[in-house]
Amino acid sequence: MKKLIPHIEFPGNCLEAINHYVHVFKGEIEALDKYKDQPVSVPKDWENKIYFCHFKFEGGEFYASDKESASTSSFWVQCESEAEILEIAKKLFDRKEISITKSVFGESMFRERDSFGIEWNLILR
Numbered sequence: 001m002k003k004l005i006p007h008i009e010f011p012g013n014c015l016e017a018i019n020h021y022v023h024v025f026k027g028e029i030e031a032l033d034k035y036k037d038q039p040v041s042v043p044k045d046w047e048n049k050i051y052f053c054h055f056k057f058e059g060g061e062f063y064a065s066d067k068e069s070a071s072t073s074s075f076w077v078q079c080e081s082e083a084e085i086l087e088i089a090k091k092l093f094d095r096k097e098i099s100i101t102k103s104v105f106g107e108s109m110f111r112e113r114d115s116f117g118i119e120w121n122l123i124l125r
Contacts, residue, residue, distance in 0.1 A: 007063040010116060011070040014050035017116040018064055024091040027057030035066075074119035082108050085122045092120055 010017050018029060031054040036047035049066035079085045082100055089098040089110045103109045108124040 005061055005063055006073070006075075007065070008073045008118065009065055009067040009070040010050075011068070012046075012049055012066050013116060014053060014064050014066040017118070018050075018053055018055055020092075020114075020116070021055060021057075024088060025057035027055055030054040030056050030061075070117070072117055072119070074121060076121045076123060078125040079122055080124075082124060085110050085124060088122055089120075 008017075015032075022028060031052065032050065033052045034047065035042045035049050035051045038051045040051070042049070046066070046068075051065055053064045055062055055064060077088065079088065085100055085108060086098050089112075090096065092114055093112060098110060100108050100110050103123060110122040111119065113119045
């Protein structure tokens with residue numbers, strides 16, 4: 001296997017979520033296709049929703065799309081320091097105060113579900 005790339009499904013707010021993650025992880029959108037440009041039939045209010053998005057950032061990448069029956073997902077981000085955990089968490093959740101806890105294995109970590117329904121697990125590894 002060359003690579004495993006996760007695909008996240010959002011309930012209609014994919015572009016908003018991806019733009020947020022571009023800011024947090026200093027990434028970029030490699031590809032972005034809307035439903036209206038695909039050979040599929042969708043309701044009028046879904047024509048500008050995201051059919052496919054490819055997001056890349058240092059250390060990873062993922063695919064994303066809007067789906068009416070979106071599933072929930074979680075990410076585990078291996079950080080190099082508690083300072084990095086705090087930096088990412090503050091950007092993800094747009095807060096000044098973040099509490100780091102200990103995982104069951106004793107590592108420093110931060111865990112929370114964002115406004116897009118994605119659970120983030122930032123862990124010191």
